[in-house]
Amino acid sequence: MKLILTQEVGGLGGPGEVVEVKDGYGRNYLVPRGFAIRWTKGGEKQVASIRKARDVREIRDLGYAKEVKGQLESLKVKLPARSGESGRLFGSITVTDIVDAVKKSGGPDIDKRRIEVGNPIKTLGSHQVSIRLHPELSATLSVEVVSA
Template sequence: MKVILSQDVKSLGKTGDVVEVAEGYGRNYLLPRGLAAEASKGAIAQLGQQRAAAAKREASALADAEALAQRIADAKIAVPAKAGGNGKLFGAVTNADIAEALQRELAVDVDKHKIEIKAQIKALGSYPVEIKLHRNVTAKGTVSVVAA
């Protein structure tokens, strides 16, 4: 019997896959537990429409992420921080500070966990950062730490 998986099943496949299983396995295990649905013509057609819509959303998200990556690469992001006379900071600039600066200067809401700093920022100056915007898009930008 053919079924459409509703959830990932370890030995069969991922959500949305159409797989051939034994009659008893499908009727007695997969269907009652909600792990799969019978693969009728209508269900397969609906699955095709869902996949097409998901592909369209994914393409749109990728295009948005690439545009945002270009904006971040072109922008000058300034992060104000308290510093002593010799240019050393009182503390360090964190991912949260950079996310806040992005929100303030570019009106872009970025999760602080998606910002990657190569080394701790403990002095005034310019530093490279990478921001993971999408599974396939990473923005590279420069953050300037200025005295507050």
């Protein structure tokens, strides 16, 4: 099955790429979740607009990615959250919370889909978050969750 990706899918490709996948994977997973649309000749025109939108968000070259990595790794990000006496949060910290905290701390704009949180952040303290800046480069951001 031939599909056009609308979002980045790990191990498959990025937005605007035309990929060939097994029928079941495309029909049951990618298309219903909005990660891809069926390839048609008319859909090929949408590829240009998807790629243009991706180019605006994406970090173009490795040099700029290294610069952003330096900014992120030197940044001190504090996230206030409500917690109980034992230090467990009421809920968890989301990637949207992290993006907002980076902006408030004076950091660069980052796409929330590029943030990878290993285990959900549900306790107070310091946590490490990985951010994919470029296919060859990732940054590690230290997030300090404090009681609000």
